[in-house]
Amino acid sequence: MTRADTNRLVMKFGGTSMADLERIRRAARIVAAEAARGKKVAVVVSAMAGKTNELVAWTDGVGAAAPGLYGDGVLSDDEYDVVVASGEQVTSGLLALTLRNMGLKARSWMGWQIPILTDDAHGRARIEEVPGDALGAALDAGEIAIVPGFQGVTRDGRITTLGRGGSDTSAVAVAAALGAPCDIYTDVDGVYTTDPRIQSRARRLEKVSYEEMLEMASLGAKVLQTRSVELAMHKRVPVRVLSSFIEPDENGNLPQHAGTLICDEDEIVEKRIVSGVTMSRDEARITLLGLSDRTDAPADVFTRLAEAEVNVDMIVQSQARTEGAVNLTFTTGRRDARRAAELMTAAKAEIGFEELRVDDDVAKVSVIGVGMRSHAGVAQTMFRALADKGVKFQAISTSEIKISVLIDSDYAELAVRALHAAYGLDAED
Ligand code: ADP
Ligand code: ASP
Ligand code: MG
Numbered sequence: 001m002t003r004a005d006t007n008r009l010v011m012k013f014g015g016t017s018m019a020d021l022e023r024i025r026r027a028a029r030i031v032a033a034e035a036a037r038g039k040k041v042a043v044v045v046s047a048m049a050g051k052t053n054e055l056v057a058w059t060d061g062v063g064a065a066a067p068g069l070y071g072d073g074v075l076s077d078d079e080y081d082v083v084v085a086s087g088e089q090v091t092s093g094l095l096a097l098t099l100r101n102m103g104l105k106a107r108s109w110m111g112w113q114i115p116i117l118t119d120d121a122h123g124r125a126r127i128e129e130v131p132g133d134a135l136g137a138a139l140d141a142g143e144i145a146i147v148p149g150f151q152g153v154t155r156d157g158r159i160t161t162l163g164r165g166g167s168d169t170s171a172v173a174v175a176a177a178l179g180a181p182c183d184i185y186t187d188v189d190g191v192y193t194t195d196p197r198i199q200s201r202a203r204r205l206e207k208v209s210y211e212e213m214l215e216m217a218s219l220g221a222k223v224l225q226t227r228s229v230e231l232a233m234h235k236r237v238p239v240r241v242l243s244s245f246i247e248p249d250e251n252g253n254l255p256q257h258a259g260t261l262i263c264d265e266d267e268i269v270e271k272r273i274v275s276g277v278t279m280s281r282d283e284a285r286i287t288l289l290g291l292s293d294r295t296d297a298p299a300d301v302f303t304r305l306a307e308a309e310v311n312v313d314m315i316v317q318s319q320a321r322t323e324g325a326v327n328l329t330f331t332t333g334r335r336d337a338r339r340a341a342e343l344m345t346a347a348k349a350e351i352g353f354e355e356l357r358v359d360d361d362v363a364k365v366s367v368i369g370v371g372m373r374s375h376a377g378v379a380q381t382m383f384r385a386l387a388d389k390g391v392k393f394q395a396i397s398t399s400e401i402k403i404s405v406l407i408d409s410d411y412a413e414l415a416v417r418a419l420h421a422a423y424g425l426d427a428e429d
Contacts, residue, residue: 012171047087088148132177189243190260220280284337290354
């Protein structure tokens with residue numbers, strides 16, 4: 001954080017927490033409770049639940065492909081962002097009006113008014129700079145600032161959006177600019193050992209390290225956008241994930257609500273080997289059958305993919321039936337798969353392979369925990385648990401603090417539950 005101000009606070013409310021006027025009123029009461037205890041508050045809001053999907057569908061309806069979504073490398077239409085950024089404008093105005101009607105001083109600040117400066121990668125823009133002075137001065141003057149999440153502006157004045165789930169990143173960026181901590185209010189009361197929608201025995205984590213949260217987010221736990229965790233880790237912003245399903249009491253005080261704190265590893269006393277299990281269906285598997293066993297053939301494949309900015313995750317090479325040939329399998333995000341397949345097919349003769357297969361009926365299931373650095377047997381537990389359920393894995397990738405396996409997508413939820421139990425994460429009855 002640039003300058004810690006313990007009196008400043010950024011609060012973010014997600015789509016479900018802003019879904020209708022009653023929810024907006026409840027969010028306003030939570031904001032008012034923080035203001036009443038002396039906090040200088042900036043609030044970052046999402047569009048009403050479902051709104052962004054509707055706006056995206058409208059842009060599809062007039063023929064504008066969401067940038068990058070189809071992996072064609074075309075940076076699309078800045079007008080896509082003009083449409084999809086509007087959902088957050090509506091909720092920020094509504095929340096400001098609600099707070100004013102409660103007798104509080106509040107105003108909305110559009111992305112371009114702060115400004116939240118981004119690059120020009122429309123539909124998935126990255127924040128470059130957020131000057132906190134004007135916003136900070138408004139807070140210091142006793143006004144609650146309401147900021148639409150998800151939206152930014154390029155240096156030449158065009159509206160951008162930060163990619164789906166991007167309001168989390170807006171909130172952390174505003175918190176960093178204000179030197180404030182960031183409370184993320186959502187429809188669960190914290191970060192759980194796995195998605196509570198998949199495993200009802202998932203447990204809330206009191207604290208989780210930035211590093212673990214970063215892996216969890218990027219491996220499928222959509223409770224926070226990956227970039228928001230990256231930014232929080234980089235700028236050292238303390239982030240809490242909290243439930244918005246709470247009510248201040250008759251004196252306007254918020255009930256005790258612990259949530260989950262995302263913080264430095266050394267602030268965590270409880271030592272766990274595995275902190276979380278995640279699942280992602282955003283995967284595709286591409287196999288080049290009968291690839292020449294020339295030593296530089298894989299290098300040729302991965303250079304072409306890298307040059308086209310296709311991220312490859314897992315890689316497996318096995319012996320092919322034909323003499324002098326191998327099968328090379330790799331995974332990419334689903335949206336990059338088509339582009340990867342086209343690139344390979346276009347260079348088939350130069351690379352030298354017989355057949356290409358693309359399969360997106362796959363899922364990646366991962367276990368994450370900083371305790372893996374110092375414990376043996378973590379992988380063995382994973383393979384035993386999967387084998388006991390008859391789940392076959394097709395590829396593996398590891399880092400210092402995670403192990404991921406690629407499996408048939410039909411088994412994804414079964415695998416999550418099996419691993420959750422195997423690492424002793426299930427809550428007792
Ligand atoms: P918001 O609209 O507030 O941004 P999201 O829908 O983006 O909320 O994120 C909250 C959802 O994330 C939860 O409803 C939950 O189903 C899902 N989720 C996935 N993994 C986890 C996890 N490990 N802990 C908590 N929630 C999780
Ligand atoms: N409204 C945007 C979305 O649905 C951003 C967000 O909610 O974080 O992706
Ligand atoms: Mg979200």
